[in-house]
Amino acid sequence: MEHQHSKQLLNRVTQQLKQASSDSKTPAGNQAAFEVTIEQKEAINQIFELFRFNYHNQFLKAFPDLNTMNMAKRLWSRLLGEYSPEVIMRAAEKSVKESTFLPNVHEVLARCDIADTLGLPTAYAAYVEACRAPSPKKEFNWSHPAIYFAGRASDWFFLANTPEEHAFPVYQRNYEILLKRIQNGEEIELDIPKALPQEVIIPLAREEQQQRLQDLKKLLGN
Template identity: 80%
Template sequence: MARTPASTQLLNRVTQQLKQASSDSKTPAGETLAHEPSIEQKEAINQIFELFRFNYHNQFLKAFPDLDTMIMAKRLWARLLGEYSGDVMMRAAERAVKESSFLPSVHEVLARCDVADSLGLPSVHAAFMEACRAPSPKKEFNWSHPAVYFAGRASDWFFLANNVEEKTFPVFKRNYEILLRRLQNGESIEMEVAKALPEHSETPLPRKEQQQRLQELKKQLS
């Protein structure tokens, strides 16, 4: 039976992803992945594939016509989604099913992985706005979650208050996502977040501005 153009395109897309995954892999034959997926992650990937099989039956069978293709695909998913818990993976897959009438790719699921949502925390931007708008003293503010406070502290309150969002949001986003991963892994979020290395050397602040900054930080009692 001849394939329709749509089914051929779908199969070609999946095949290309699997070939890319194979060529990108640096794991010698017979060795395991550097970060072996947990049992929870493996179970989540299996459940996701069953979810897709049920919702996209014909597309699914055309994309994964045999066991070898299925195994390769699951290995690809395990590697690309390896930093997320099984719960985050499942929520992302379910969201993809609700939003698409076509079989989602691993990249489409990856784009929907939201650790904050799975943990019941504010989204990155909502947390950012909360941190920027919170009055001083920061410790006494009724935070939606301690992670928002610690992300703001790690980002530097003075920096957040005195620079444009285009500059401050990426810094906050990095710190917040680090803390989200700690929460996801059951780790403490009260440990200091290491500063990102600057992309270029910066000119030291004038002495007057340094003093102003110090006074501001004292007021905030963070």
């Protein structure tokens, strides 16, 4: 059974590498679309070392030589290029924990959940919170400001009056845009007006209290 799976895995990897080789013939004008940072390349290298250590035999069957492995790394770099090194590494580590067999790039890609990495609610949980939050929305105690801003960008009336199957994809898109901005170091905070200070009542001195009492008695004719 394991031999059969390894053979299927090798065929699948080979198929992906053929595609990568074909894609590498992209005209020079499109090369910039596939640029990745040094940090991302280093993350890909670390992932392959992680896989080599955890799936030694399967890894050697899938990547029998340096050329094959380098082609695979180029494919991974292109497909994972929109994610930060931290997200890529966390996704790879999840794959190792959850899979007995050598993961492919699409399995790692499926685990690139930015929200999870940042410690924020998933897109659907954020959507539910946005829909259930009472008005005024800005004064609600949000789990994270991104949930509020994604709701505002999606339009509160639209979210409240549109079926989930149509409303959620719109909210999800706006939420994920905000997550990527946060991932890139941008701080997103609610600009909530400060509450007015409460009136401070300073008690009158005893002499002044007595004088006001006397004045009040005279006014009442007592």
